[in-house]
Structures are given as structure tokens and as C-alpha cells.
Amino acid sequence: MIKREFKVNFKSFLIWLSILIIIFLIVYLLYPYIITDDTVRNIDEMMKIFPTEVLKAFNMDIASIETAYGWVKTEGVMFILLITGFYSSILGGNILLKEENDKTIEYLDSLPIKRNKILTNKIIVGITYILLFTIIFGLFNYICLNLSGDFSQKQFMLLSITPILVGIPFFAFNLFISTFMHKTKKTIGISLGMVFIFYIISVISELSTNIEFIKYFSLYTLAGTRDIIANTTMNSLNIFISIGISIIFIALSYIRYNKKELL
Amino acid sequence: MNDVIVRLKHLKKYYGSARGIKDVSLNIHKGEIYGFIGPNGSGKSTTIRTIMGLINKTDGDIYINGVKLDGESIEIKKIIGYLPSEINLYDDMTVKQALDYHELFYNKDLKKRRNELVKLLKIDENKRIEDLSLGNLKKVGIVLALMHEPEILILDEPTSGLDPIMQSIFHEILIKEKEKGTTILYSSHVLSEVSSICDTIGFIKDGVVIKEDSIDNIKKDNYTYLKITTKEIDKVKKELNLKIIKESNNEIVLLNTMNINELIDKLSKINIDRLLIEEIPLEDLFMNYYK
Known part of the structure; x- marks a missing residue:
């Protein structure tokens, strides 16, 4: 069964991974032509116009976009986290619910297999794909950055791990939400909306110290990219919270799925 | 009677205030074909889906082989073959892949019975599930329900979509299953379809079993x-x-x-x-x- 799960979910994995790779490939290929002495001067001028809070929201106060790696630390990491968020959320929302949406659950649930086993298989496949997504994209990024110039390898490694800290909780949260639904159409909207809302919360929280507390309402805070870029360290608390949130929502999904009416 | 294999006692299922089934009590004896008859919307599929654990009962009891069903039971699922009224399989598979996949869930060799059924029902294993007509899909569903040689067969409107020749072949298969000792719950809204092969008939109306008797007594x-x-x-x-x-x-x-x-x-x-x-x-x- 698990083999089939990998096969069924491979296509969306490939599509989302390709989207991210294509975006980055375009940037890496064009960057040497975009970033010249003149454009760097223009960017510097432009940066002076922006308030510090706005620059902070995009890590531009602690990183420069003069190099490809600089772009990764600012806008690049934003793309990585957003797209991993989308992929993980949609995967979590669909992986289990697809059986109900396609009405194959009536067949699957009549087989001698426990619902817990069905769920466990789907969770293993989902998490494996999120890890593979991060690893494969990290490798791609590593090769491209190696070709484009010097960069901090430790910092890059830490930044490359951050999508996992966000992706798995997104997956677990949406998996839990999906146990209340019967159609995937509804969960896709919820998944995408949630990623946007959490991302906007994390950006807004950087705009003023007065509203900084709202960052605790966003899963994107778990990425902790500012710490990594500024200090080349990862806040271990974020790792524990990410694991904790994932465990809680996965446990709730088991409880809920065992009681769920499947038709 | 102690040879009752499937017993439902005052089974109820409500969706909020809406009625699914109000009071379903029935007794299916070992080795009999039980015709579960009722018009559309009378509660046949709801009863069957409740037995299968796909939906949760509101009240009442389900006994299979004398064991009260309370939650999931793999052992019970192993001895049941289920054919839903609308069969939905994985579209991306071929018939062969679907049958192979099914085999993975049972720890025994199902090849012999599978091949017999495929031959009897004239199924092309190379066709893709998404390309099958309703009748051919139903035939695959019949193989899936029967290939692990279950002790209890639960069939919900099994002949819808089958042509008369295939219906006749299917009924012959069921009679042979009965001879082997298989207990069969056969749901239909057409009495004449089941009266020739059933031993007992239960009539359901508006979620209530209104009569349950042997076909001989009903005729008498x-x-x-x-x-x-x-x-x-x-x-x-x-x-x-x-x-x-x-x-x-x-x-x-x-x-x-x-x-x-x-x-x-x-x-x-x-x-x-x-x-x-x-x-x-x-x-x-x-x-x-x-x-």
C-alpha cells in the first residue's frame, strides 16, 4: 500500500519541486546580467528610501542582494518557504481526503486494514516527500551557489533545513483539518489561504515592535531565518515547537479519523 | 438460533434529525442467501454501510459470528466480501493491478479463485479501470468481493449494470457459494431478481424492517x-x-x-x-x- 502511496503522490511532488527549481534556475541564470555595478548603486539608493521595518520584513537589513547567495537569503528564502508551505499544506489536506473525494475509501475501508494503518502509511509518505523536497532542492541550490561564488556553507545548511520546520507542521495541521471534510475542493482553499495568512502575519510582525507578538500566531516564525542569517545559528526551541505542533496535530488526526464517517 | 451469522438488533442511524435507518433488526443464518429488499432510499445501503463500519451507528447492535461489533475488527473484515452499490476503484490502475493490489491485503494465495472468477465473468485484465463500462466495473467488483473466499458476502445492488446473461452467471456463482456454506446478504429493490435464489427475505421501508420471513412462507x-x-x-x-x-x-x-x-x-x-x-x-x- 505504501508503494502505491508514493506513486500516487509523486506527480504533485515533481510539479511543486519543478516550480521552485525553475524559479531559482531563472534567477541564477539571469543574476550575473542583472547585478552590475550600476544596478547595485541603484539598489542601494532604492534601499535608502524604504523604511527599516520593510527591509527587516524581507531580511534586507541583514543581507545584501548583490550576490546570488544574498538573493537567496532575502527573497529566495521567502520563495522557498512559501512554496514548501503550499506544497506541504496541499499534500496534508489531500493525502487522506483524496480517498473520500474519489470515493475509493468505500473499497479501501472494506479491506482488512486498520484505519490507523491507512493513516500511518499516508503520514510516512507525506513526511518523506517533504524531506525529499527539501533535500533535493537543497542539493540543487548548493550546486548552483557553488558555481556562482563564495557563500557560508554552515549558514546555507541551516537555511536549507528551515522548510522542514515549517513544512511538516503545515502538513500535520492540514491533515487534521481534512479529517473534518469530505471533499478536497474545500481543503485546497483552506490550505492556500492558511499559507498566505501565516506568511502575511510573519511579515507584518516585523513592521513594528508593538505588534511583534503576532508572529507567535504564524507557523512561519518557526523558520527563524533572521537568526540564521544574522548569527548563523538556529534557535533549537523552534525545532522543538515544530516537532511538538506536528505531533499534536498528527495525534489529533488519528483520534478524529478513527471516529470519522467516511461516506 | 445459534447458527445466526449476522444479527442486527434495533439498529438506528440518524444524520442529525434526518433518518438514515430507524429500526433495523434482522437475522441471517449460516449458509443462506438473505434478500434485503426495499425501494430506493429505504435504508438498505445505510444498513450495509453501518455493518461495514463506514458510518457510525446511532444506536443498536451488530453481531457477526456471535461477536458484537464495537469498532474496527480486522478479523471480521477478513471474512467479509463486500460489493458496494457504486464501485469506485483506483482509476490509474489496470484490472490486473487492481486485483494484484487486493491480494496484498490477504495472507493467502488467491490466484486460483481469482482466475476462475475472471474466466467465468469474462474480464479483460489488461483494461484500465477508468476505461471500464459500469457493467465491467461491477464484474471487477464481484471478483474483488469473492476472490478471498469470504465466509460472508455483503452485496449491495450487485446486478445493477450487468446484462441478463451476466446476471444469470452471477446468480450461478452465488448458488455455488451458498453450497460451499457462504452466507450472503443480497440487497436489491427488485424482488423478482432475488426471489429465485434467496432463502429468506427482509423487507425494509422508511428505515424499518417491516417483515422478515422465508421465501416459502412469504409465498405461502x-x-x-x-x-x-x-x-x-x-x-x-x-x-x-x-x-x-x-x-x-x-x-x-x-x-x-x-x-x-x-x-x-x-x-x-x-x-x-x-x-x-x-x-x-x-x-x-x-x-x-x-x-
């Missing part, structure tokens, strides 16, 4: 049509007090549910020109339950 019921020609139509109505099927000037057709002696006694009080007593067809009897 003294239900007859009385066609009476008389000038005393009003007296006939008053004396007999039976359900009127048809009425014209001097002729009335009634559904007789009285025993024959009582009937003769009452008829003797009426001046009758002509009397015709006909056996009621099973289909009409079925319709009578639902009027």
Missing part, C-alpha cells in the same frame, strides 16, 4: 386477489373490510389477507354473481408492503 401467505361481481358492492366492502385494488359499477377487486374459511363464511352473506380468486404475484405482494 394467503394473500390472494378476489374479483367479485355483485350488485351489493357496498355490502362487500362492509363485510370483508379488505383493501380495494380496483372498483367499477358491479365489480370490485380486493386484496384478501383473510384465511380461506373466514373468507367463505363472510362471502356466504353476500349475493354474488361471480367470484374469481387469483394467487397474488410476488411483485404485487412486494408493492403491497410499500403502499
Whole structure:
């Protein structure tokens, strides 16, 4: 069964991974032509116009976009986290619910297999794909950055791990939400909306110290990219919270799925 | 009786205040074919899905092999073969892949029985599930329900989409299953479809099992049509007090549910020109339950 799960979910994995790779490939290929002495001067001028809070929201106060790696630390990491968020959320929302949406659950649930086993298989496949997504994209990024110039390898490694800290909780949260639904159409909207809302919360929280507390309402805070870029360290608390949130929502999904009416 | 394999006791299922099933009690004995008859929306599929654990019962008890079902049971699922009314399989698979996939869930070799059924039902294993017609999909569903040689077969409207020849082959398969000792719950809204192979019939109406009896007893019921020609139509109505099927000037057709002696006694009080007593067809009897 698990083999089939990998096969069924491979296509969306490939599509989302390709989207991210294509975006980055375009940037890496064009960057040497975009970033010249003149454009760097223009960017510097432009940066002076922006308030510090706005620059902070995009890590531009602690990183420069003069190099490809600089772009990764600012806008690049934003793309990585957003797209991993989308992929993980949609995967979590669909992986289990697809059986109900396609009405194959009536067949699957009549087989001698426990619902817990069905769920466990789907969770293993989902998490494996999120890890593979991060690893494969990290490798791609590593090769491209190696070709484009010097960069901090430790910092890059830490930044490359951050999508996992966000992706798995997104997956677990949406998996839990999906146990209340019967159609995937509804969960896709919820998944995408949630990623946007959490991302906007994390950006807004950087705009003023007065509203900084709202960052605790966003899963994107778990990425902790500012710490990594500024200090080349990862806040271990974020790792524990990410694991904790994932465990809680996965446990709730088991409880809920065992009681769920499947038709 | 101790050979009851499937027993439902006052099973209820409500969706909020909406009725799924109100009171379903039935007993299916080992090795019998039980016809579960009712019109569309009467609660047949809800009952079956509750037995299968796909939906949760609101109240009542389900016993399989004497064991009260309370939550999931892999052991019970292993001995059940289930054919839903609308079969939905994985579209991306071929028939062969679907049958291979099914085999993975049972720790025994299913090849022999699988091949027999595929041959009997004339199934092309190389076709993709998404390309199958409704009838061919149903045939694959039949193989899936039967290939692990279950002790209990639960079939929900199994012949919908099958042509008459295939229906006949399917019924022959079921009779052979019965001979092997398999217990079969056969749901249908067409009585004539099941009356030839069933041992017992349970009629369900508006979520309630209104009658459960052996097919022989049902046929033995003294239900007859009385066609009476008389000038005393009003007296006939008053004396007999039976359900009127048809009425014209001097002729009335009634559904007789009285025993024959009582009937003769009452008829003797009426001046009758002509009397015709006909056996009621099973289909009409079925319709009578639902009027």
C-alpha cells in the first residue's frame, strides 16, 4: 500500500519541486546580467528610501542582494518557504481526503486494514516527500551557489533545513483539518489561504515592535531565518515547537479519523 | 438460533434529525442467501454501510459470528466480501493491478479463485479501470468481493449494470457459494431478481424492517386477489373490510389477507354473481408492503 502511496503522490511532488527549481534556475541564470555595478548603486539608493521595518520584513537589513547567495537569503528564502508551505499544506489536506473525494475509501475501508494503518502509511509518505523536497532542492541550490561564488556553507545548511520546520507542521495541521471534510475542493482553499495568512502575519510582525507578538500566531516564525542569517545559528526551541505542533496535530488526526464517517 | 451469522438488533442511524435507518433488526443464518429488499432510499445501503463500519451507528447492535461489533475488527473484515452499490476503484490502475493490489491485503494465495472468477465473468485484465463500462466495473467488483473466499458476502445492488446473461452467471456463482456454506446478504429493490435464489427475505421501508420471513412462507401467505361481481358492492366492502385494488359499477377487486374459511363464511352473506380468486404475484405482494 505504501508503494502505491508514493506513486500516487509523486506527480504533485515533481510539479511543486519543478516550480521552485525553475524559479531559482531563472534567477541564477539571469543574476550575473542583472547585478552590475550600476544596478547595485541603484539598489542601494532604492534601499535608502524604504523604511527599516520593510527591509527587516524581507531580511534586507541583514543581507545584501548583490550576490546570488544574498538573493537567496532575502527573497529566495521567502520563495522557498512559501512554496514548501503550499506544497506541504496541499499534500496534508489531500493525502487522506483524496480517498473520500474519489470515493475509493468505500473499497479501501472494506479491506482488512486498520484505519490507523491507512493513516500511518499516508503520514510516512507525506513526511518523506517533504524531506525529499527539501533535500533535493537543497542539493540543487548548493550546486548552483557553488558555481556562482563564495557563500557560508554552515549558514546555507541551516537555511536549507528551515522548510522542514515549517513544512511538516503545515502538513500535520492540514491533515487534521481534512479529517473534518469530505471533499478536497474545500481543503485546497483552506490550505492556500492558511499559507498566505501565516506568511502575511510573519511579515507584518516585523513592521513594528508593538505588534511583534503576532508572529507567535504564524507557523512561519518557526523558520527563524533572521537568526540564521544574522548569527548563523538556529534557535533549537523552534525545532522543538515544530516537532511538538506536528505531533499534536498528527495525534489529533488519528483520534478524529478513527471516529470519522467516511461516506 | 445459534447458527445466526449476522444479527442486527434495533439498529438506528440518524444524520442529525434526518433518518438514515430507524429500526433495523434482522437475522441471517449460516449458509443462506438473505434478500434485503426495499425501494430506493429505504435504508438498505445505510444498513450495509453501518455493518461495514463506514458510518457510525446511532444506536443498536451488530453481531457477526456471535461477536458484537464495537469498532474496527480486522478479523471480521477478513471474512467479509463486500460489493458496494457504486464501485469506485483506483482509476490509474489496470484490472490486473487492481486485483494484484487486493491480494496484498490477504495472507493467502488467491490466484486460483481469482482466475476462475475472471474466466467465468469474462474480464479483460489488461483494461484500465477508468476505461471500464459500469457493467465491467461491477464484474471487477464481484471478483474483488469473492476472490478471498469470504465466509460472508455483503452485496449491495450487485446486478445493477450487468446484462441478463451476466446476471444469470452471477446468480450461478452465488448458488455455488451458498453450497460451499457462504452466507450472503443480497440487497436489491427488485424482488423478482432475488426471489429465485434467496432463502429468506427482509423487507425494509422508511428505515424499518417491516417483515422478515422465508421465501416459502412469504409465498405461502394467503394473500390472494378476489374479483367479485355483485350488485351489493357496498355490502362487500362492509363485510370483508379488505383493501380495494380496483372498483367499477358491479365489480370490485380486493386484496384478501383473510384465511380461506373466514373468507367463505363472510362471502356466504353476500349475493354474488361471480367470484374469481387469483394467487397474488410476488411483485404485487412486494408493492403491497410499500403502499
